[in-house]
Amino acid sequence: MRASIKQVLSLTLFGLCTGLAGAYLGINQAYDRLDAELPAIIESAGCIPHS
Numbered sequence: 001m002r003a004s005i006k007q008v009l010s011l012t013l014f015g016l017c018t019g020l021a022g023a024y025l026g027i028n029q030a031y032d033r034l035d036a037e038l039p040a041i042i043e044s045a046g047c048i049p050h051s
Contacts, residue, residue, distance in 0.1 A: 042048075
């Protein structure tokens with residue numbers, strides 16, 4: 001019984017860690033993409049930033 005509880009907890013923690021790692025990588029990828037495309041989005045909206 002104790003080994004079963006230990007196995008369930010370790011698999012749950014592994015799933016949680018992989019989910020958090022995936023979310024972190026996904027957020028970073030979205031941020032990088034937005035950062036690269038933001039000037040074009042602003043320009044297409046008709047807003048011209050002043051320099």
